[in-house]
Amino acid sequence: MTPTRLSEHVAAADIVSRHRLRIWEPIPWILLLAFYFVFPRYLGFGVELLTMILFALSLDLALGYAGIVTLGHAAFFGAGAYTVGMLAKHGIWNEPITSLILAAAMAGAIGLASGLVLLRTTGLTLLMLTLCTMALLEEAANLGAQYTGGFDGLDNLPIPPLFGLFEFSPLYPKTQYLYCLAVLFLCFVLVRTLAYSPFGHSLTGIRENTLRMHAVGAPVRWRLVTCYTISAAIAGIAGGLWAQSNAYVNLSTLGLDRAATVLIILVLGGYGRIYGAFIGAVAYMALSHFLAKAYPTAWQLGLGLLLVVIALFARNGIIGLWDQLTRRFFAKRAAP
Amino acid sequence: MIFDIDVASMLLGGLAAGMVLFIVSVGLSVTMGLMGFVNLAHGAFAMLGGYVIVLSMRRWGLGFAPALALGFIVIAAVSVVFERLLYARLYRAAELDQVLFSIGLVFITIAAVTLLIGPENQPLTLPDALQGQIDLGIVHYRTYSIFLIVVGVVIVISLWLGFERTRMGAQIRAAVDNRRMAESLGINIGRLFTITFAFGSGMAALGGGLGAEFLGLDPQYPLKYLVFFLIVVAVGGLGRVTGVFYASVLIGVLDFVLKKYLPQGGTLFIYALTILLLLWRPQGLFGGKSA
Numbered sequence: 001m002t003p004t005r006l007s008e009h010v011a012a013a014d015i016v017s018r019h020r021l022r023i024w025e026p027i028p029w030i031l032l033l034a035f036y037f038v039f040p041r042y043l044g045f046g047v048e049l050l051t052m053i054l055f056a057l058s059l060d061l062a063l064g065y066a067g068i069v070t071l072g073h074a075a076f077f078g079a080g081a082y083t084v085g086m087l088a089k090h091g092i093w094n095e096p097i098t099s100l101i102l103a104a105a106m107a108g109a110i111g112l113a114s115g116l117v118l119l120r121t122t123g124l125t126l127l128m129l130t131l132c133t134m135a136l137l138e139e140a141a142n143l144g145a146q147y148t149g150g151f152d153g154l155d156n157l158p159i160p161p162l163f164g165l166f167e168f169s170p171l172y173p174k175t176q177y178l179y180c181l182a183v184l185f186l187c188f189v190l191v192r193t194l195a196y197s198p199f200g201h202s203l204t205g206i207r208e209n210t211l212r213m214h215a216v217g218a219p220v221r222w223r224l225v226t227c228y229t230i231s232a233a234i235a236g237i238a239g240g241l242w243a244q245s246n247a248y249v250n251l252s253t254l255g256l257d258r259a260a261t262v263l264i265i266l267v268l269g270g271y272g273r274i275y276g277a278f279i280g281a282v283a284y285m286a287l288s289h290f291l292a293k294a295y296p297t298a299w300q301l302g303l304g305l306l307l308v309v310i311a312l313f314a315r316n317g318i319i320g321l322w323d324q325l326t327r328r329f330f331a332k333r334a335a336p
Numbered sequence: 337m338i339f340d341i342d343v344a345s346m347l348l349g350g351l352a353a354g355m356v357l358f359i360v361s362v363g364l365s366v367t368m369g370l371m372g373f374v375n376l377a378h379g380a381f382a383m384l385g386g387y388v389i390v391l392s393m394r395r396w397g398l399g400f401a402p403a404l405a406l407g408f409i410v411i412a413a414v415s416v417v418f419e420r421l422l423y424a425r426l427y428r429a430a431e432l433d434q435v436l437f438s439i440g441l442v443f444i445t446i447a448a449v450t451l452l453i454g455p456e457n458q459p460l461t462l463p464d465a466l467q468g469q470i471d472l473g474i475v476h477y478r479t480y481s482i483f484l485i486v487v488g489v490v491i492v493i494s495l496w497l498g499f500e501r502t503r504m505g506a507q508i509r510a511a512v513d514n515r516r517m518a519e520s521l522g523i524n525i526g527r528l529f530t531i532t533f534a535f536g537s538g539m540a541a542l543g544g545g546l547g548a549e550f551l552g553l554d555p556q557y558p559l560k561y562l563v564f565f566l567i568v569v570a571v572g573g574l575g576r577v578t579g580v581f582y583a584s585v586l587i588g589v590l591d592f593v594l595k596k597y598l599p600q601g602g603t604l605f606i607y608a609l610t611i612l613l614l615l616w617r618p619q620g621l622f623g624g625k626s627a
Contacts, residue, residue, distance in 0.1 A: 308440040
């Protein structure tokens with residue numbers, strides 16, 4: 001077999017098998033489950049971690065796979081959180097699982113509506129529009145104090161037990177942790193399936209070369225809108241989970257801070273890679289948990305330096321660095 | 337008659353705010369138009385300039401005008417270093433990398449200022465001549481606002497002349513319209529950009545100092561006003577001095593009027609208007625070609 005044939009063969013084998021479950025893929029899940037037993041005192045932190053992983057995963061779909069550069073993804077997180085919060089606080093509906101579905105529907109609807117008009121633009125305009133949409137929602141939540149609690153938000157949300165059996169206890173968030181883990185797993189399966197489906201590949205195609213995708217007849221805009229809507233709905237679920245596990249919702253779910261945080265998490269882990277959200281969230285949340293409270297200014301300084309370094313030298317995040325290292329290692333071994 | 341005075345003072349206040357917006361944002365518009373660099377850290381240069389100006393006045397007893405000049409020079413010099421060492425590496429990078437880089441720079445600046453100077457607001461002490469009220473015939477108004485309007489008008493006229501009448505200005509316009517063509521005509525884009533960037537950052541520094549009186553000056557400044565600066569640039573169009581001027585005045589006055597008649601939902605209205613405008617004209621209200 002000639003060398004070109006061989007590489008073609010390898011590439012073909014990769015294409016047929018890339019969606020298959022890798023041997024290490026259960027490991028993150030085992031670790032997340034183990035966390036529940038090993039660190040019962042840190043479950044509150046664990047819940048925060050899980051919601052951020054889910055949020056970053058939703059952003060990965062839009063930013064990493066479809067290449068939609070957005071600064072306003074917290075709009076959907078907030079929409080989900082406020083849907084759950086307002087329905088519960090005003091005594092309309094508070095059953096956890098159906099509330100989450102409603103949160104997803106609400107965020108998805110906002111994603112669809114804004115995506116339909118926003119995704120006609122690109123570049124700076126798109127960036128500005130996503131930013132403005134988020135600012136608009138934040139301002140609306142601030143002003144509609146009658147319904148949203150305004151600046152103070154809504155607290156003491158009455159969240160009934162899950163399946164009528166498992167209490168959401170604010171001090172020992174055991175139920176919340178397992179509940180979040182289960183929801184995260186379901187959403188992850190969805191995102192993974194999507195990412196490796198023909199739909200996912202066409203998204204990658206659009207990210208890499210929009211013009212060519214137009215030329216081969218792919219319905220570019222509809223693909224983008226669909227992806228944006230799904231991503232928004234998942235972000236809404238993450239927001240809903242956040243509101244349910246904390247039993248409150250406030251403006252912090254909607255702001256630029258949260259949007260920037262999730263972007264940093266995803267970029268830190270590596271975007272366009274299905275486990276980037278996990279690695280990034282664990283690294284970021286662990287660091288921020290121990291540093292941010294004790295040395296907030298130094299933490300911000302470090303974060304800034306980290307971003308600059310990532311932008312200049314490590315564009316694919318931690319996973320990208322790992323890939324480079326292993327590749328270099330194996331390259332050395334292969335060429336003695 | 338009361339109504340007239342009300343309208344006049346509202347217009348003057350809005351104009352003064354618009355001038356500050358213009359002085360800060362004009363550099364952002366030109367550098368974004370020239371290099372297509374999404375520089376979210378522009379407000380950081382404005383803040384640093386404000387600090388240089390306010391602190392040099394308070395600690396060294398510098399006059400207002402020399403302090404403004406010092407702020408301009410220091411920030412312009414600092415930004416040359418940043419541009420050559422860091423920004424220049426990312427001109428051809430993806431938008432996301434530029435966004436991350438400049439957000440990182442904002443965080444670094446905020447943290448550094450908090451550590452070195454402190455988190456509190458730094459008030460600007462105006463010289464006596466600019467305090468108090470001035471009689472304009474139909475209406476008494478704050479001297480400082482009138483001063484800002486005069487300064488703003490002088491700056492916009494000189495920038496416009498510089499842009500339209502000098503060789504350098506022609507080169508910048510050419511590069512904004514068609515960078516490749518300008519490069520093949522032998523215009524040194526790299527050098528052009530360094531100069532423009534330094535000048536734009538110096539202007540931002542001036543704006544930071546001039547606006548400190550009503551925008552405040554604390555470490556959160558670059559994040560607090562980021563959206564506003566970006567809106568001005570997006571509405572005004574990239575790389576358009578006059579466009580940014582009209583947009584700044586429009587938004588400054590609109591903000592004042594809305595605060596008066598719609599004290600609750602003013603900001604909401606501006607965001608909504610910006611979204612609609614950008615959907616209608618993605619290149620901005622005054623932008624020429626589609627960006």
